[in-house]
Amino acid sequence: GENVEQHPSTLSVQEGDSAVIKCTYSDSASNYFPWYKQELGKGPQLIIDIRSNVGEKKDQRIAVTLNKTAKHFSLHITETQPEDSAVYFCAASMVYKLSFGAGTTVTVRA
Amino acid sequence: DGGITQSPKYLFRKEGQNVTLSCEQNLNHDAMYWYRQDPGQGLRLIYYSQIVNDFQKGDIAEGYSVSREKKESFPLTVTSAQKNPTAFYLCASSSLGALGTEAFFGQGTRLTVV
Numbered sequence: 725g726e727n728v729e730q731h732p733s734t735l736s737v738q739e740g741d742s743a744v745i746k747c748t749y750s751d752s753a754s755n756y757f758p759w760y761k762q763e764l765g766k767g768p769q770l771i772i773d774i775r776s777n778v779g780e781k782k783d784q785r786i787a788v789t790l791n792k793t794a795k796h797f798s799l800h801i802t803e804t805q806p807e808d809s810a811v812y813f814c815a816a817s818m819v820y821k822l823s824f825g826a827g828t829t830v831t832v833r834a
Numbered sequence: 835d836g837g838i839t840q841s842p843k844y845l846f847r848k849e850g851q852n853v854t855l856s857c858e859q860n861l862n863h864d865a866m867y868w869y870r871q872d873p874g875q876g877l878r879l880i881y882y883s884q885i886v887n888d889f890q891k892g893d894i895a896e897g898y899s900v901s902r903e904k905k906e907s908f909p910l911t912v913t914s915a916q917k918n919p920t921a922f923y924l925c926a927s928s929s930l931g932a933l934g935t936e937a938f939f940g941q942g943t944r945l946t947v948v
Contacts, residue, residue, distance in 0.1 A: 725893065733874070758936065767840075767924055767939035768877075813876060820865050820884065820930055822937055826876040 726751040728816050730825025738833050743801040745828045747814035750795070754816040754823075757790060757797050762811045762827075771812075772799070804832045837861065840925050840940035847912070847919070847947050855910045855943045857925035864930050866908035867937065870894060871922040880923075883908055884930060912945065920947050 727750040737743050749757075755776040760768035774781045774788045774797065781788050785804075790797040801808055809832045814825040838859040847853045859866065865884050869877040879892030883902040897916025902908055908927075912919045922944050928937040 730876075756935075760939075765942070765944075767926075767941045769939070770936050773936065820928060820935075821879070821882065822867075823879075824869075824877040826874060 726754055726816055726818070726821075726823035728814060728823050728825045730814050730828060732828060733826065734829045734831075736831045736833060737804050739805060740803055743799075743804055743808070743830055743832075745799045745812055745814065745830075746796060747798070747816075747825050748794075748796045749816040749823075751816070751818065752792075752795065753818050756817045757788070758815050758817075758822070759786075759788060759799050760813045760815065762813065768813060801830075804830075806832050806834055808832050838925060838927050838938050838940040840923075840943050842943060843941065845943055845945045847945060849947055850914045852911055852913050853945065855912070855923055855925075855945070857908045857910065857940060858906055859908075859927040859938075860906060861927055861938060862905075862929075863927035863938075864905070865928045866902070867926040867928075868892075868898070868900065868908070868910045869924045869926065871924055871942075877924065880910065919945055921945060 730747045758773035761771045762768040785802045787800045811827045813827050815822045841856045867882040868880040881900040883889035899911045924942045925940045926937040929935045
């Protein structure tokens with residue numbers, strides 16, 4: 725099955741700086757790569773996703789890049805704000821079955 | 835409002851008892867999923883269903899059972915055979931698409947064995 729590894733497990737950044745989270749996947753057949761944000765005691769919410777036919781996607785302060793050859797994808801958050809503090813999960817899927825990374829706890833220091 | 839609803843939010847169970855977690859969605863999604871979340875381990879797939887009256891085991895199905903009698907509902911039973919049931923359980927749903935579609939999550943049920 726698919727194996728997704730996510731790094732780092734924790735990330736502390738100064739408000740206004742950028743945050744980068746990296747993930748690798750094992751199955752070259754995976755074609756959908758979402759990123760989820762989870763706040764304490766709540767369910768994860770999708771913040772951005774990318775499909776295998778696209779190399780980069782941006783949405784305001786958030787961007788995701790995908791390198792299919794190397795089988796890795798990354799989340800970039802620019803101009804971080806206190807409300808960006810949360811746990812972030814990457815995932816990879818073929819059609820409908822999502823496999824998740826272990827998560828990154830992001831703390832934005834004021 | 836469309837969404838996915840899990841109940842209860844908190845659940846306490848005595849050892850040796852079965853307990854059922856509820857998950858309902860009104861998004862008209864075909865696929866539904868149950869994940870277990872433990873600290874530092876991300877989300878692990880327990881069971882998933884693509885269509886009514888059909889479901890498949892995920893990566894950690896032992897000690898769990900599900901049913902899919904209605905498109906809107908996908909209850910999870912944690913049986914006494916589950917050795918370490920204390921965890922945060924998340925239900926999700928998605929439409930089916932060849933290039934992958936967004937999974938919507940409920941707010942979770944925190945199960946504690948006492």
